[in-house]
Amino acid sequence: MWRAILRLLLCSFLFSLWLAPAQAAIGNYNSILIGDQAAGMGGAYTALTSDASALAWYNPATLAFLQGQSFSAAVGIYKKFDIRYAQDESLEKASLRVNQGFFRALPSSTGSVVRYEDFLKDYTLGLSIVTPNYESFKGRIKSSADFVSSFEMVDESIWVGVGIGRKISMNEGFGLTLYYTARSLSKSVTDITNISSTDKKIYTEQKDYFQNGVVPILGYYHQYSTRFRWGFSVRLPVIPVAGEGAFSSSLIDTTTNSQPTANFDDVKSRLKIPMKETVGIAWIPQEKWILSFDVSHYHGLKYLDIEEPTVAETIQHNELWNVALGGQYLWNDQLKFRGGLFTNLSAHPNPDPALVRGQGDRVDQLGFSANAALLSGKIEYTFGGYYTGGKGRSVQRVNQNYEVVTKSVQIFTMLVGTSYSF
Numbered sequence: 001m002w003r004a005i006l007r008l009l010l011c012s013f014l015f016s017l018w019l020a021p022a023q024a025a026i027g028n029y030n031s032i033l034i035g036d037q038a039a040g041m042g043g044a045y046t047a048l049t050s051d052a053s054a055l056a057w058y059n060p061a062t063l064a065f066l067q068g069q070s071f072s073a074a075v076g077i078y079k080k081f082d083i084r085y086a087q088d089e090s091l092e093k094a095s096l097r098v099n100q101g102f103f104r105a106l107p108s109s110t111g112s113v114v115r116y117e118d119f120l121k122d123y124t125l126g127l128s129i130v131t132p133n134y135e136s137f138k139g140r141i142k143s144s145a146d147f148v149s150s151f152e153m154v155d156e157s158i159w160v161g162v163g164i165g166r167k168i169s170m171n172e173g174f175g176l177t178l179y180y181t182a183r184s185l186s187k188s189v190t191d192i193t194n195i196s197s198t199d200k201k202i203y204t205e206q207k208d209y210f211q212n213g214v215v216p217i218l219g220y221y222h223q224y225s226t227r228f229r230w231g232f233s234v235r236l237p238v239i240p241v242a243g244e245g246a247f248s249s250s251l252i253d254t255t256t257n258s259q260p261t262a263n264f265d266d267v268k269s270r271l272k273i274p275m276k277e278t279v280g281i282a283w284i285p286q287e288k289w290i291l292s293f294d295v296s297h298y299h300g301l302k303y304l305d306i307e308e309p310t311v312a313e314t315i316q317h318n319e320l321w322n323v324a325l326g327g328q329y330l331w332n333d334q335l336k337f338r339g340g341l342f343t344n345l346s347a348h349p350n351p352d353p354a355l356v357r358g359q360g361d362r363v364d365q366l367g368f369s370a371n372a373a374l375l376s377g378k379i380e381y382t383f384g385g386y387y388t389g390g391k392g393r394s395v396q397r398v399n400q401n402y403e404v405v406t407k408s409v410q411i412f413t414m415l416v417g418t419s420y421s422f
Contacts, residue, residue: 026133026135026155027317027346027347027348027360027361027362027363028344028345028346028347028363028365028388028409029132029274029276029296029298029320029322029344029347030043030322030324030342030343030344030365030367030388031133031134031135031344031365031388031411032076032106032108032131032132032133032134032413033108033342033369033386033413033415034053034054034057034058034074034108034109034130034132035051035053035054035057035058035072035074035108035109035111035417036051036053036054036072036073036074036371036373036380036382036415036417036418036419037050037051037054037328037338037373037382037417038051038053038054038058039054039074039108039340039369039371039384039386039415039417040326040328040338040339040340040369040370040371040373040382040384041290041292041324041326041327041328041338041339041340041369042324042325042326042339042340042341042342042367042368042369042386043058043294043324043326043340043342043369044280044292044293044294044324044325044326044340044342045058045059045280045292045294045326046058046059046062046219046231046232046233046278046279046280046292046294047059047062047221047229047230047231047280047281047282047292047294048062048229048280048282048290048292049062049065049066049221050066051072051111051419052066052070052071052072052111052112052113052126052419053072053073053074053109053110053111053128053130053417053419054072054109054111055111055113055126055128055163055165056111056126056127056128056161056162056163056175056177056217057109057128057130057132057159057177057217058231058233058278058280058294059175059219059220059221059231059232059233059278059280060126060163060164060165060175060176060177060217060218060219060233061165061173061174061175061219061220061221061231061233062165062173062175062219062221062231063113063124063125063126063163063164063165063173063175064123064124064165064166064167064173064175064221065165065167065173065221065223066113066124067421068421068422069112069113069114069115069421069422070112070113070419070420070421070422071110071111071112071113071419071420072109072110072111072112072417072418072419072420073107073109073110073111073417073418073419074108074109074110074382074415074416074417075105075106075107075108075415075416075417076105076106076107076108076413076414076415077105077414077415077416078105078385078412078413078414079105079106079134079411079412079413079414080411080412080413081135081136081137081409081410081411082389082408082409082410082411082412083137083407083408083409083410084407084408085140085141085142085151085394085396085405085406085407086141086142086398086405086406087406087408106131106134106413107129107131108130108131108132108415109128109129109130109131110128110129110130111126111127111128111129112126112127113125113126114126114127122166122167123164123165123166124164124165124166125162125163125164126162126163126164126165126177127161127162127163128159128160128161128162128163128177128179129158129159129160129161130158130159130161130179131156131157131158131159132157132159133155133156133157133183134155134156134157135153135154135155135156136153136154136155136156137151137152137153138151138152138153139151139152141396141397141398141405142396142398142399142403142405145194146193146194146399147191147192147193147194147398147399147400148190148191148192149189149190149191149192149396149397149398149399150189150190150191151187151188151189151190151396152187152188153185153186153187153188154184154185154186154187155183155184155185155186155187156183156184156185157181157182157183157184158181158182159179159180159181159215160179160180160181161177161178161179161180161215162177162178163175163176163177163178163217164176164177165219171222171223171224172220172221172222172223173220173221173222174218174219174220175218175219175220175221176216176217176218176219177216177217177219178214178215178216178217179214179215179216179217180212180213180214180241181212181213181214181215181238181271181273182210182211182212183210183211183212183271184208184209184210184211185207185208185209185210186207186208187205187206187207187208188204188205188206188207189203189204189205189206189396189397190202190203190204191203191204191397191398191399191400193399193400195254195255198254199254199255200252200254201251201252201253201254201255201400202250202251202252203249203250203251203252203397203400204249204250205247205248205249205397206246206247206248206249207245207246207247207305207306207311208245208246209243209244209245209246209267209269209305209306210243210244210245210269211240211242211243211269211270211271211272212240212241212242212243212271213238213239213240213241213243213270213271213273214238214239214241215235215236215238215239215273216235216236216239217233217234217235217236218233218234218236219231219232219233219234220232220233226284227283227284227285228281228282228283228284229281229282230279230280230281230282231279231280232277232278232279232280233277233278234275234276234277234278235273235274235275235276235277236275237273237275238271238272238273240270240271241271243268243269243270243271244266244267244268244269245267245268245269245305245306246264246265246266246267247262247263247264247267247306247308247311248261248262248263248264249261249262249311250262262310262311264308264311267306267307267308268306268307269305269306269307270307272301272303274298274299274317274347275298275299276296276297276298276299277296277297278294278295278296278297279294279295280292280293280294280295281293287330288329288330288331289327289328289329289330290327290328291326291327292325292326292327293323293324293325293326294323294324295321295322295323296321296322296323296324297319297320297321298317298319298320298321298322298347299317299319300316300317300318300319300320300347301316301317302314302315302316302317303315313359314355314359315348315359315360316348316349316359316360317347317348317360318347318348318349320345320346320347321345322342322343322344322345323342323343324340324341324342324343325340325341325342326338326339326340326341326369327339327340333375334374334375334376335372335373335374335375336372336373336375337370337372338369338370338371338372338373338384339368339369339370340368340369340370340386341366341367341368341369342366342367342368342369342388343365343366343367344364344365344366344367344388344390345364345365346360346361346362346363346364346365346392347360348360348361348362349362350362350393351393351394351395351404352395353395353402353403353404355395355402359395361392361393361394361395361407362392362393362394363390363391363392363393363394363407363408363409364390364392365388365389365390365409366388366389366390367386367387367388367389368386368387369384369385369386369387370384370385370386371383371384371385371415371417372384378420378421378422379418379419379420380417380418380419380420380421381416381417381418382415382416382417382418382419383415383416383417384414384415385412385413385414385415386413386415387410387411387412387413388409388411389408389409389410389411390408390409391406391407391408391409392406392407392408392409393405393406393407394406394407
């Protein structure tokens, strides 16, 4: 066992030296939970083996221990982003507005697990499609009788991958998933200041970029006994494939008749994903109960979002730890209940008001999840949801200057899932 662990750690270390380390722009890594069973257990799934839509993501080594072949999908049919700037907001107030405003459906994960008896008979293959990152806002940052400052942003990614797992003994396994990743960001700023009844200053800014790359995930899994198992996974640095961006801005000042503008097209932009290590343990004290715990470590880095220093934003990610705790109770042969708690801490440092241009928002968040699964033959239906939220600070352009403002985030997700085993 220990030789296998050392081989995995050595391969991960050598591979991380070969590739340039990188980080993701989104600073909260657990805003979207992957899977149906895994999401119900707060994402504590590195040492568990039943959720086909989650195994390749959390630990590809567990693919080899899933019984039979299966298909699983989980969809956030209702995702409500309650994000407010320059306002003191709370979970209690946000929950009263959960049926108001804009919400959207977000397919969070699908996965299938297959085995070929004649070809690759010692391996288990898994197809995984996940949406692990999504952030959206459209509205005012701050306003008064003299100015209106607004902001619009959509930052999202999709990961399509193939995982493979193999048993190296009756109780141990290795695995590898390769994800092809596409990320898109679009952000616009509008800042209007009324100097007099006839004169204004109007600042507008637009930034877009699209990035692609390949992300490897290595995993190890060990069933130590019938009641205890553990797993380890490492997400290696991204291999950039393509990326380009564009930036434009204008400032119209009617008092001086000046109209300074900036315009940059076809600017290089590299996909940046965090290197991550996760250790998970699972304990099955009796047949009806499953308890699991994960701890994840993310690396830190500082970089420019686009490769044009005059208009690029400096994004800094600190080293970060997140934890997740989950449980499942089998009520009877047809019904399961799940629940979980997890941290969703921000990798961004506190915004520095001395720096011009935008910086990453720092909003440390906590989350909880719950769902129920109804079993009917070989089909399992899941219904539930999860929440993550917190308060922090952000740097935004307000009244022709960059200012540190408060930011509150409350994200409510209603999730449904279906899995089929055969």
